[in-house]
Amino acid sequence: MTTLALTVRDSATMTRRSFRHVVRYPVTLVVAVAVPVLLLLLFVGVFGALKSGLGTGPHISYIDYVMPGIIVMTAGYGSSVTAQAVNRDSTEGIIGRFRTMAIAPTSVLNGYVLSAVARTLVSAALVIGAGIGLGFRPTANVGQWLAAAGITVLLVLALSWLAVPFGLAAKTAESLTGFILIVQVLPFISSAFVPTGQMSGSVRWFAAHEPFTPVINTLRGLLTGSASGGTTLTAVIWCAGLALLGYLWARALSRRDLSR
Amino acid sequence: MTSAITAAGLCKSFGDTSVLDGVDLEVEAGTTFSLLGPNGAGKTTTVQIMSTLVRADGGEVRVAGHDVAREPAAVRAAIGVTGQFSAVDTLLTGEENLLLMADLHHLGRAAGRRRAATLLDKFDLAEAAKKAAMTYSGGMRRRLDLAMTLVGDPRIIFLDEPTTGLDPRSRRVMWQTIRDLVAGGVTIFLTTQQLDEADQLADRIAVLDHGKIVAAGSPEELKRSIPGAYVRLRFADIAGLDAAAQVISDGFRHDDALTLEVPSDGGAIAVRELLNRLGDTAAGVDDLSVHTPDLDDVFFALTGQPAPETTPEMENAR
Numbered sequence: 414m415t416t417l418a419l420t421v422r423d424s425a426t427m428t429r430r431s432f433r434h435v436v437r438y439p440v441t442l443v444v445a446v447a448v449p450v451l452l453l454l455l456f457v458g459v460f461g462a463l464k465s466g467l468g469t470g471p472h473i474s475y476i477d478y479v480m481p482g483i484i485v486m487t488a489g490y491g492s493s494v495t496a497q498a499v500n501r502d503s504t505e506g507i508i509g510r511f512r513t514m515a516i517a518p519t520s521v522l523n524g525y526v527l528s529a530v531a532r533t534l535v536s537a538a539l540v541i542g543a544g545i546g547l548g549f550r551p552t553a554n555v556g557q558w559l560a561a562a563g564i565t566v567l568l569v570l571a572l573s574w575l576a577v578p579f580g581l582a583a584k585t586a587e588s589l590t591g592f593i594l595i596v597q598v599l600p601f602i603s604s605a606f607v608p609t610g611q612m613s614g615s616v617r618w619f620a621a622h623e624p625f626t627p628v629i630n631t632l633r634g635l636l637t638g639s640a641s642g643g644t645t646l647t648a649v650i651w652c653a654g655l656a657l658l659g660y661l662w663a664r665a666l667s668r669r670d671l672s673r
Numbered sequence: 674m675t676s677a678i679t680a681a682g683l684c685k686s687f688g689d690t691s692v693l694d695g696v697d698l699e700v701e702a703g704t705t706f707s708l709l710g711p712n713g714a715g716k717t718t719t720v721q722i723m724s725t726l727v728r729a730d731g732g733e734v735r736v737a738g739h740d741v742a743r744e745p746a747a748v749r750a751a752i753g754v755t756g757q758f759s760a761v762d763t764l765l766t767g768e769e770n771l772l773l774m775a776d777l778h779h780l781g782r783a784a785g786r787r788r789a790a791t792l793l794d795k796f797d798l799a800e801a802a803k804k805a806a807m808t809y810s811g812g813m814r815r816r817l818d819l820a821m822t823l824v825g826d827p828r829i830i831f832l833d834e835p836t837t838g839l840d841p842r843s844r845r846v847m848w849q850t851i852r853d854l855v856a857g858g859v860t861i862f863l864t865t866q867q868l869d870e871a872d873q874l875a876d877r878i879a880v881l882d883h884g885k886i887v888a889a890g891s892p893e894e895l896k897r898s899i900p901g902a903y904v905r906l907r908f909a910d911i912a913g914l915d916a917a918a919q920v921i922s923d924g925f926r927h928d929d930a931l932t933l934e935v936p937s938d939g940g941a942i943a944v945r946e947l948l949n950r951l952g953d954t955a956a957g958v959d960d961l962s963v964h965t966p967d968l969d970d971v972f973f974a975l976t977g978q979p980a981p982e983t984t985p986e987m988e989n990a991r
């Protein structure tokens with residue numbers, strides 16, 4: 414077999430392994446759906462009554478405004494699960510076993526990322542389903558849905574490729590707190606719940622320029638037909654850049670000595 | 674002789690700490706080689722370098738005819754490694770762990786299932802095959818770990834302290850497994866802190882201390898350099914010690930401790946003979962204990978000083 418065929422085969426084996434973990438312990442998936450849905454209930458319940466008081470405009474209901482942010486939060490939460498899974502393997506020693514075997518080294522990493530993408534897309538679909546049950550009314554056509562799925566996949570790829578090196582580098586589960594904080598809290602300081610224009614000072618500048626904001630705006634434009642203000646390209650560049658950074662870092666970590 | 678493993682001038686430091694300082698080794702194919710040494714001697718680091726996990730700072734290591742630094746993939750294809758800490762996927766069942774290894778060795782579905790079933794039987798894990806490995810006892814995890822190592826039918830197997838923390842029965846089972854593997858032509862590179870383990874299994878032993886090989890040879894050769902067993906007699910008072918010392922002239926007396934140490938093989942017959950020789954003076958004996966040589970004695974004999982202080986964090990640096 415060629416190197417590529419072997420990499421594909423070993424990556425598929427590693428992906429199946431991660432799927433089996435989810436099937437065996439579905440509570441991971443349940444929490445990954447429950448957390449965003451609870452946030453959705455919270456924000457719609459608290460701010461939904463304010464009508465256009467948050468500057469979201471009169472033509473959009475608050476749940477329609479919030480839903481793209483909730484989808485991004487689902488991806489953020491999913492990547493913290495990925496980082497924890499990578500870290501568990503790394504601290505339990507099974508990564509050492511894989512590294513003494515004649516398998517393509519990137520296949521171990523690919524397995525984490527591919528299973529993370531699949532797992533997070535399933536959670537996102539369930540969260541969107543729950544959102545529709547609560548009154549979310551997307552106006553997207555098939556093409557826009559596909560584009561929304563595409564940008565979501567890109568975001569999950571970026572977050573997963575970042576989660577892998579953080580998981581590999583952390584010596585204990587506790588030292589992952591920084592990464593988890595970033596992926597779970599950063600979406601709050603974005604256009605997820607309030608347009609960045611309503612914010613003030615440095616928070617406004619930060620929210621307007623952090624990577625989650627263009628992704629959320631692009632999703633909002635696709636799903637609810639509101640103007641996305643040409644943020645799609647910015648979103649794609651952010652995601653591709655972060656994915657590449659995470660990939661290179663993960664590859665470097667997987668090649669270094671196991672002793673630290 | 675065909676060498677399965679050779680190391681020449683192997684050096685490795687972590688920061689300022691030199692862990693391996695010019696190690697030379699040669700392991701003949703189809704034999705068991707034991708690297709004996711206390712915690713922190715550099716045993717795990719040696720295994721990590723030979724199994725391509727860690728790069729050496731200097732020296733050359735060839736495993737299965739391939740240079741570990743230049744041809745790691747070829748080395749990996751020939752070896753199996755069972756480390757000090759069991760490397761199993763605790764979320765999967767025992768069977769799934771073995772099937773995962775079979776898939777990674779590209780055995781194919783049917784062949785993989787057969788291999789997994791055989792190994793589950795062999796390692797007494799068939800009953801627990803469908804249970805998650807996190808529910809396994811330490812001994813079961815260690816057996817699963819070794820079974821996973823064997824899925825790919827490696828010709829050279831590294832076992833890093835495979836019986837540390839095992840109960841005596843599991844330890845015997847592990848020893849028998851190792852003997853069976855060698856009988857099948859496999860080369861075993863075994864690290865241990867226990868002299869009796871090396872004695873039981875190894876064709877050749879090398880003693881590693883502070884990153885250097887301080888002695889090497891067959892178990893018999895090594896044992897000859899180690900002081901034998903002795904019987905220690907403790908007495909109630911100095912009069913008792915005096916009386917016994919007059920009868921037992923080959924004993925070493927320690928007046929402070931009120932003890933007499935008599936060289937002996939420590940067996941029951943030797944102890945009976947000693948008691949016969951003591952005769953009536955045996956009445957003064959407060960306590961009798963048999964002392965057999967252990968790693969401390971090996972180090973005392975080989976280096977003239979007691980075994981060095983253990984530094985587990987160095988050995989376990991991973």
